Amino acid sequence: MKPLNRLPGFRDFYPDPIPTSEEGRMEERQHIFRVWRQVARRYGFREYDGPPLETLELYKAKSGDEIIHQLYHFSDKGGRDIALRPEMTPTLARMVASHQRNYKKPMKWFSIPQLFRYERQQKGRLREHFQLNADIVGESDHAADAELIAFLIDVLRALGLSSEDFVIRLSSRDAWQLFFDARCDDQGNAYEFFQIVDKLERETPEISTARFAKIGIDFEEVSALIKAAEPTPVLRKMLEQLEDRGLGDYVKIDYGVIRGLAYYTGVVFEAFDREGVFRAIAGGGRYDHLIKLISKDKVDLPALGFGMGDVVLGDMLRAKGLFPKATDGADIYFQILDEALRSSSLGTIQKLRDQGVSVEWPMTPSSPKKQFKSAHDLGARYAVSIADSDAFLLRDLQTRETSTITLDQLFTMF
Amino acid sequence: MKPLNRLPGFRDFYPDPIPTSEEGRMEERQHIFRVWRQVARRYGFREYDGPPLETLELYKAKSGDEIIHQLYHFSDKGGRDIALRPEMTPTLARMVASHQRNYKKPMKWFSIPQLFRYERQQKGRLREHFQLNADIVGESDHAADAELIAFLIDVLRALGLSSEDFVIRLSSRDAWQLFFDARCDDQGNAYEFFQIVDKLERETPEISTARFAKIGIDFEEVSALIKAAEPTPVLRKMLEQLEDRGLGDYVKIDYGVIRGLAYYTGVVFEAFDREGVFRAIAGGGRYDHLIKLISKDKVDLPALGFGMGDVVLGDMLRAKGLFPKATDGADIYFQILDEALRSSSLGTIQKLRDQGVSVEWPMTPSSPKKQFKSAHDLGARYAVSIADSDAFLLRDLQTRETSTITLDQLFTMF
Structure with missing residues (x-):
């Protein structure tokens, strides 16, 4: 048809x-x-x-x-x-x-x-x-x-x-x-x-x-x-x-x-x-x-x-090439690297969005490699995942630098 | 009809x-x-x-x-x-x-x-x-x-x-x-x-x-x-x-x-x-x-x-009263209190607008009183006029405070 x-x-x-x-x-x-x-x-x-x-x-x-x-x-x-x-x-x-x-x-x-x-x-x-x-x-x-x-x-x-x-x-x-x-x-x-x-x-x-x-x-x-x-x-x-x-x-x-x-x-x-x-x-x-x-x-x-x-x-x-080249991607791609952390990850994602931060995340279980690919595809600035109960692993997707930070520190970045 | x-x-x-x-x-x-x-x-x-x-x-x-x-x-x-x-x-x-x-x-x-x-x-x-x-x-x-x-x-x-x-x-x-x-x-x-x-x-x-x-x-x-x-x-x-x-x-x-x-x-x-x-x-x-x-x-x-x-x-x-009460008015109402200063006032208005400042002004000659009324009607935050070649008279329309400032000082306010 x-x-x-x-x-x-x-x-x-x-x-x-x-x-x-x-x-x-x-x-x-x-x-x-x-x-x-x-x-x-x-x-x-x-x-x-x-x-x-x-x-x-x-x-x-x-x-x-x-x-x-x-x-x-x-x-x-x-x-x-x-x-x-x-x-x-x-x-x-x-x-x-x-x-x-x-x-x-x-x-x-x-x-x-x-x-x-x-x-x-x-x-x-x-x-x-x-x-x-x-x-x-x-x-x-x-x-x-x-x-x-x-x-x-x-x-x-x-x-x-x-x-x-x-x-x-x-x-x-x-x-x-x-x-x-x-x-x-x-x-x-x-x-x-x-x-x-x-x-x-x-x-x-x-x-x-x-x-x-x-x-x-x-x-x-x-x-x-x-x-x-x-x-x-x-x-x-x-x-x-x-x-x-x-x-x-x-x-x-x-x-x-x-x-x-x-x-x-x-x-x-x-x-x-x-x-x-x-x-x-x-x-x-x-x-x-x-x-x-x-x-x-x-x-x-x-x-x-x-x-x-x-x-x-x-x-x-x-x-004349005067249009902005590309749209802004997400601020954060929030990785869920352990399915046991899906619930608490969702809680953090909500808190970040409440602060006005743009957050993408994997809706279904997927490999770390695939999640990094998604982060790149979505033009995310940072990849973030839960490290332990108080700390988060932050990876700058432009510089590839990695650091461990608290939620409060994460908030102050945006 | x-x-x-x-x-x-x-x-x-x-x-x-x-x-x-x-x-x-x-x-x-x-x-x-x-x-x-x-x-x-x-x-x-x-x-x-x-x-x-x-x-x-x-x-x-x-x-x-x-x-x-x-x-x-x-x-x-x-x-x-x-x-x-x-x-x-x-x-x-x-x-x-x-x-x-x-x-x-x-x-x-x-x-x-x-x-x-x-x-x-x-x-x-x-x-x-x-x-x-x-x-x-x-x-x-x-x-x-x-x-x-x-x-x-x-x-x-x-x-x-x-x-x-x-x-x-x-x-x-x-x-x-x-x-x-x-x-x-x-x-x-x-x-x-x-x-x-x-x-x-x-x-x-x-x-x-x-x-x-x-x-x-x-x-x-x-x-x-x-x-x-x-x-x-x-x-x-x-x-x-x-x-x-x-x-x-x-x-x-x-x-x-x-x-x-x-x-x-x-x-x-x-x-x-x-x-x-x-x-x-x-x-x-x-x-x-x-x-x-x-x-x-x-x-x-x-x-x-x-x-x-x-x-x-x-x-x-x-x-539920959840809409913003009123729109923002102009940042500046630029007064022209002396017609001899109309040309130079226009030059300053342009410079301010080039900096992203919202400026209103009297298009035709009018009394100082009428210009203050227009400034209020347009919800302007400040009234500004030329004081001498380098200085401007600034009046805060909320506090009614008056001061004399330079153009550079004026720019830094916005």
Whole structure:
């Protein structure tokens, strides 16, 4: 019979040693999550979470009907149209709209949701990923934009990446909106304009020129804006604050970035590896009208945020050898070399674990040789066994040194 | 317009201070997860995870068609029948079957999945919860059962619960199977028999008597077996090992527990609060044939495990006041009392954060009074500001003591 497999586009996460490089490695995921949370704490970002299922309406409200083609959505048994969350911002906006009165502004919140997109399966393309979502709500000053980007930079630095590895491309929706307004009267074309700019780097100049021409835009002028890379007043102030922090080397003005989605309003940005090997590591920007839209006019608060997925990031850290090599093994492998001592060994094992020590042991009788092998296989730091009623034999499995110690002495080692 | 709400039966998790007691508190969830992971490490359980979506077939293989009524399931755009995972064991069995050759036995694995059930909405009944799943695969000896139950006990102890708060009711499918075999020839009735025993405590004696009679079982004999509470040889050995560990007070033999699901094969158990106020805190048992079933005969390994949900556990910890009162605030609120010092303040804030210190600061100009209020609101331990080019003014916000220190002195405080 055919064994049951997981769905295509999804990952299993295995403990070390991972069976094949095609499987997810849980230790890598834990390492990334741990660093995300550590740096979030330094910046005062507080963790939240919402449900992985939401009403389909929540996503339609933000992105219109077209989003449906990229969603896992279905009707539940109660006849509700529901969807697996494809992004976190609508959930955040919904939660903020419900209870923002309870929190001082600005709110600095983060979450690590698993997100789902049903796209046609491409090689290596996943249908789920985890994403660090960090948002600042209730602050319209550019200092919030600089704070958010500093956080993004410090997350990548804490993972071992330097300014030689990545750069944040800073851009401005405002700059592009001004450019558009000066050349085109029909606001109905603005979204199309942003889309063409968004795809510039993946499209031939001929096709872009033709698409711009259709809405009365001259590609030469677009290229000139990008080439000049002249910061807007807001971007200039942000750059100053990032330089004050010593983070100037991690950012550059680049109007080639615009972010495809309709709802961005001010500064937008994406993080890329300098070598251009990978897709964007992270992206985000300001979305000052979205909470009003999602809350159906109940709450109006300025906001900005970014998302950083675990897949591109993981590929990059792996390529640069920045993941921890191996997980920690047990602190102690407790040997039972005489079956008459099994009961008292269990008592000691319990005492050690009560102190927070990680202890492995042979559940069934086995030879001393086999027990040493198990200790090594489990990556144990020490092998310990009962010597006599008060003393224990301790063997350091790295130095191979052996000594006799009391239980109290054993406790003080951890 | 009506604001967009979350789906019924799902939780949002808010940072402190939680807005209402009806919302999930993220700090409680983090506390539970942290303790689960800490104790898992002591016992050498290694974390894994699978996808929240699986093929519907995976659950049918284990539990038959009836499970479908309790599942979120639907057809995806590729025509696959898929389901949101209602439990973790089938995913574990699938993963073990795929790659067990890569791992030494016994495998001690755990996971903290979010699980989904579509049941008719009852008051306070959720459609999702998080669950600690711990399993031992590849060890048929009773020592594994004792190890698993010791782990369960220590998880609850680490959360602050004692033997006065909870007890593990230990039972045996084997004992019930022997009882049944001695009285009934038709194995087709065994599942019905287990179901009646499982519901004894929630059913009137009359109804149970009638249902037993239909399959030729005398209720009196059932009651006698439960009353005698005579441990099987395996249970007796497990009790000895738990007593060796000093955990005898946490368990009792109780054949009133049988676990409804069909696939258990040996020892089964449930954890309950002593006062009988809450539903079961955790439950599990041995399922030696399930991996063979799920892997379609590819892999045959003995296994056992338990699940502990976050909802009943959370209710109990809350009722007993065992959750940490408040989250940690910022280490430092960095005041900017002179706007001319904003740039240099940002430089210092960055240096502090680079050292892992949690720092909040005023993003926009505000009065000293307002800044002290923000420091208090954010639960900051210290307020710090620039005194002169080399010195900082430090105010302990608990003792209100003030001192002047250098940056190096400030670093050494954290």
